[in-house]
Amino acid sequence: MAPEQMVRGITNKTTDIYSFGMTIYEIFTGAAPFANTIDSYLFVAVVDRAIRPLRPTESAIVQYGLDDTLWALIEECWSQEPKDRPIAATVASRLALLSPTGMLLVCMTSPSDGSRGV
Numbered sequence: 001m002a003p004e005q006m007v008r009g010i011t012n013k014t015t016d017i018y019s020f021g022m023t024i025y026e027i028f029t030g031a032a033p034f035a036n037t038i039d040s041y042l043f044v045a046v047v048d049r050a051i052r053p054l055r056p057t058e059s060a061i062v063q064y065g066l067d068d069t070l071w072a073l074i075e076e077c078w079s080q081e082p083k084d085r086p087i088a089a090t091v092a093s094r095l096a097l098l099s100p101t102g103m104l105l106v107c108m109t110s111p112s113d114g115s116r117g118v
Contacts, residue, residue: 022053077091
């Protein structure tokens with residue numbers, strides 16, 4: 001949950017981008033961000049201290065594509081200030097650049113015929 005969502009209950013496109021960054025983290029690690037953090041500390045960690053999950057360094061995770069470029073994008077999605085987070089179109093175009101075949105972009109967009117994507 002984005003800091004502004006925790007404090008003021010705000011939900012919008014920037015909180016979605018924050019959540020997207022956390023989702024990417026969870027996809028690569030198989031664990032929810034802050035899974036081992038006590039709920040009473042979570043607010044302080046995220047809102048007051050701007051703490052984010054540490055970058056995983058396990059070779060299997062890195063081998064699956066969690067490189068410096070993707071990690072930088074994830075960190076931008078987690079920016080403390082909503083205005084510093086990328087917009088969805090920017091996230092999609094940067095992900096497309098990370099995929100040699102463009103498969104990430106194909107999976108993220110819906111077909112023009114209205115059928116379900118991959």
